[in-house]
Amino acid sequence: MSQTGETSNRYGRVDEDGTAYLINPQGERTIGSWQAGTPSEGFAHFTRRYEDMSTDVNLLAARLASKAASPQQTVESALRIQQSLLDAAIIGDVAALESKLNTTMEQARAAAEAGAAEKKAARERTTAHKEELVAQAEQLANSTQWKASGEQLAEISRQWKAEPTADRTTDKALWKRYAAARDEFNKRRGSHFSTLDAARKVTAAQKEDLISRTEALTDSTDWGPAAALLKQLMTEWKSLSRLAKETEDQLWKRFRTAQDHFFARRSQALSEAEQERKQHRAVQQAAGDQRREKAAANNPLLAQIREQVERATKHLERARNSGDASAIAESEQALRGKQHVLKLAERAGKPN
Numbered sequence: 001m002s003q004t005g006e007t008s009n010r011y012g013r014v015d016e017d018g019t020a021y022l023i024n025p026q027g028e029r030t031i032g033s034w035q036a037g038t039p040s041e042g043f044a045h046f047t048r049r050y051e052d053m054s055t056d057v058n059l060l061a062a063r064l065a066s067k068a069a070s071p072q073q074t075v076e077s078a079l080r081i082q083q084s085l086l087d088a089a090i091i092g093d094v095a096a097l098e099s100k101l102n103t104t105m106e107q108a109r110a111a112a113e114a115g116a117a118e119k120k121a122a123r124e125r126t127t128a129h130k131e132e133l134v135a136q137a138e139q140l141a142n143s144t145q146w147k148a149s150g151e152q153l154a155e156i157s158r159q160w161k162a163e164p165t166a167d168r169t170t171d172k173a174l175w176k177r178y179a180a181a182r183d184e185f186n187k188r189r190g191s192h193f194s195t196l197d198a199a200r201k202v203t204a205a206q207k208e209d210l211i212s213r214t215e216a217l218t219d220s221t222d223w224g225p226a227a228a229l230l231k232q233l234m235t236e237w238k239s240l241s242r243l244a245k246e247t248e249d250q251l252w253k254r255f256r257t258a259q260d261h262f263f264a265r266r267s268q269a270l271s272e273a274e275q276e277r278k279q280h281r282a283v284q285q286a287a288g289d290q291r292r293e294k295a296a297a298n299n300p301l302l303a304q305i306r307e308q309v310e311r312a313t314k315h316l317e318r319a320r321n322s323g324d325a326s327a328i329a330e331s332e333q334a335l336r337g338k339q340h341v342l343k344l345a346e347r348a349g350k351p352n
Helices: 039-065 071-085 094-140 146-162 168-215 223-239 245-297 300-322 325-349
Strands: 012-014 019-024 027-033
Touching: 012 039, 019 039, 019 094, 039 071, 039 094, 071 094, 094 146, 094 168, 146 168, 168 223, 168 245, 223 245, 300 325
Parallel strands: none
Antiparallel strands: 012 019, 019 027
């Protein structure tokens, strides 16, 4: 001890001549010389340098624990500090510092191994997921569910791109398989819709032909044959497949309008003909009534027979009201006889 303060501890000392020593289990070694002041000032200088280095080591361990520094960065920094300890001009528990450094490096290496294992596992999970996506795409390659399968393939692509690159070679091979499955599906879908489009053009032409043939009959007055032809054209129309809604609706409107025009005309013509027949029958009926009335006026016997029929009818009504079965049967027989006589008399009175 000097008069100005402490000059030694169990880890080292500074002599009166300023020579500084570090004490370790193997003995002591000279670490430098202090000439800028008293030995105690030199001792304080070398112990502060130890504390600074100890702070660096503790900070290194803390940054590793908080993941502020990577395991690789931590190992590299620890090795630099460890190398500098070999000839560091410090006084302090260097063995503890070395132990702390070794522990930190072991932890860093363990973290690096764990990180590498996790990265490997993550790559394996990514590859497995991509293989699963490719298998799904290959199953969809021969699908005929065009809309749903197309959406599924797009979703597979989205999921693929959301995954990180695991292994470039493996990724490239898997993507090649996915692209082949997608291209096969797109090729088949394109061919399907091309064929469908061609079929629709044929169907549209057939419906245009049916419309033309229908429109040619709209003003026909040959009601029976024309109606039969129009019904046949309707049957042909219904046997054809439907087109896109807008096109189908337009063609159907033209076809139906032509059909309705003919049948409306036919209905009107038939109604007018029926009205004429009714009028003709009414004229004939009136003429017949006049003839019968004239014949009755000129034939007193016919009028007498009609009166007898009328009396027989009233007699039958009274018999039925009485409920006498015998009287009813007798009255019915009498009425039938007189009606028969009346019919013969009316027939005899008609002009030839």
